[in-house]
Amino acid sequence: MTPNDLLKRFxxxxxxxxxxxxxxxxxxxxxxxxxxxxxxDHLKGAYRIGITGPPGAGKSTIVDxxxxxCRQAGKTVGVIAVDPSSPFTGGALLGDRVRMTKTELDPDxxxxxxxxxxxxxGLSKAAQDVADVMDAFGKHVIFLETVGVGQSELDIIRTxxxxxxxxxxxxxxxxxxxxxxxxxxxxxxxxxxxxRQGADLAYLEIQSVLQLKPxxxxxxxxVLQTVADDGKGIDELFRKLQDFYHYQKERNILSQKFxxxxxxxxxxxxxxxxxxxxxxxxxxxxFQRSLKAILERKKSLRQVLKEFAP
Amino acid sequence: MKERKIRVLIAKPGLDGHDRxxxxxxxxxxxxxxxxxxxxxxxxxxxxxxxSLQEDVDVIGxxxxxxxxxxxxxxxxxxxRENGMDDVLLTGGGIISEExxxxxEKMGTGKLFGPGTxxxxxxxxxxxxxxxxxxxxxKEEVDS
Ligand SMILES: Nc1nc2c(ncn2[C@@H]2O[C@H](COP(=O)(O)OP(=O)(O)OP(=O)(O)O)[C@@H](O)[C@H]2O)c(=O)[nH]1
Ligand SMILES: [Mg+2]
Numbered sequence: 001m002t003p004n005d006l007l008k009r010f011x012x013x014x015x016x017x018x019x020x021x022x023x024x025x026x027x028x029x030x031x032x033x034x035x036x037x038x039x040x041d042h043l044k045g046a047y048r049i050g051i052t053g054p055p056g057a058g059k060s061t062i063v064d065x066x067x068x069x070c071r072q073a074g075k076t077v078g079v080i081a082v083d084p085s086s087p088f089t090g091g092a093l094l095g096d097r098v099r100m101t102k103t104e105l106d107p108d109x110x111x112x113x114x115x116x117x118x119x120x121x122g123l124s125k126a127a128q129d130v131a132d133v134m135d136a137f138g139k140h141v142i143f144l145e146t147v148g149v150g151q152s153e154l155d156i157i158r159t160x161x162x163x164x165x166x167x168x169x170x171x172x173x174x175x176x177x178x179x180x181x182x183x184x185x186x187x188x189x190x191x192x193x194x195x196r197q198g199a200d201l202a203y204l205e206i207q208s209v210l211q212l213k214p215x216x217x218x219x220x221x222x223v224l225q226t227v228a229d230d231g232k233g234i235d236e237l238f239r240k241l242q243d244f245y246h247y248q249k250e251r252n253i254l255s256q257k258f259x260x261x262x263x264x265x266x267x268x269x270x271x272x273x274x275x276x277x278x279x280x281x282x283x284x285x286x287f288q289r290s291l292k293a294i295l296e297r298k299k300s301l302r303q304v305l306k307e308f309a310p
Numbered sequence: 311m312k313e314r315k316i317r318v319l320i321a322k323p324g325l326d327g328h329d330r331x332x333x334x335x336x337x338x339x340x341x342x343x344x345x346x347x348x349x350x351x352x353x354x355x356x357x358x359x360x361x362s363l364q365e366d367v368d369v370i371g372x373x374x375x376x377x378x379x380x381x382x383x384x385x386x387x388x389x390x391r392e393n394g395m396d397d398v399l400l401t402g403g404g405i406i407s408e409e410x411x412x413x414x415e416k417m418g419t420g421k422l423f424g425p426g427t428x429x430x431x432x433x434x435x436x437x438x439x440x441x442x443x444x445x446x447x448x449k450e451e452v453d454s
Contacts, residue, residue, distance in 0.1 A: 022366065
């Protein structure tokens, strides 16, 4: 496939070309920049929904159900499911697809698994680039699933238009979530696995925690109970997402979000570039030498800091 | 450019039994540094090829214990061809006789692995295949 072929096929709606373009972007292939330039005019402003929460909370099962709702509403869908890479081997086991089978052969649903690949803030960039590619392809709604631990995962979610935080009744979960900063970022909270013991108590607990949270704007993040496995509560969740969308749209919040996203991406990009430029293998070696000097008490920390940034 | 990861889709088609074997392979490939998309149980050939297309994998690996290999592998191959996925390796294993392995390999699958194969052999085979074939594809893309 030549670059021109690929783009022609991409704009012609060829899913394989979409898949290839995503790889090119994800791999930071030399062709990525020019492709991203080419597609930029074709961004249509797909609605980006972030789904996050602790491991195994039921995020993928919920996405699977919501995708069905979107399809019934006539929307085409892209899903980006992010799982961690092993820091030791660089490999990853991406298992979210197993739960995403309800719309498996629907040509208007495109699911892509992504590994975090342990890059310095690069994950968020890659995921957003991939979301752009799906948007330009014509997807109306894009779901981003990440585990709600770790800074870079949260960074991705922060770039979404709407964020759904999924929790489960397990004891202390809401407290953990609060610590992890999940309570701050949720626009809608879901207590999944409500078929389990302790659900009612957990529900009250989450509500009371949310009441302490300062309200920004007029939207009060609701808490919903679901049993994703058999679909209970999912229609209600979908309606809440629609409500939130309209709430944002009426108040011009979506364009604000877009602006924030652009700003954030430029800043992150610059930070990354500066870091890359500055932190060369040479610098790393020097750093290791200085570290040793500090540990051997030959130099003070302050001295070393000044050596690096006079 | 970042290092290009080998992406593999692992599935266990058919209605029978458990996916322990498929999971063991998936974990070994991950430990060898690959990105493994685990598609799970009960996948039809259509689902397998569609998922592989979306994930833009280099390799499709199927674990088949049900005896349905003589229908599933050819059907997957056919669908791959229909979708222009000539640069993707189809491999796999399970309870397959030496005779059937030879027939399927002749039809165009990659190497297939019978019962009792060491997972290291599968890892090595996939690595080697990707090294050889991907370089050719990339060269072609740059040249054109
Ligand atoms: N009891 C119960 N089990 C559920 C419910 N929703 C999902 N599950 C099960 O919980 C397990 C994990 O579900 P996933 O959807 O894979 O969860 P996830 O949050 O995407 O998991 P990771 O991506 O691995 O973090 C699966 O076995 C589901 O079948 C529910 O409402 N009740
Ligand atoms: Mg998941």
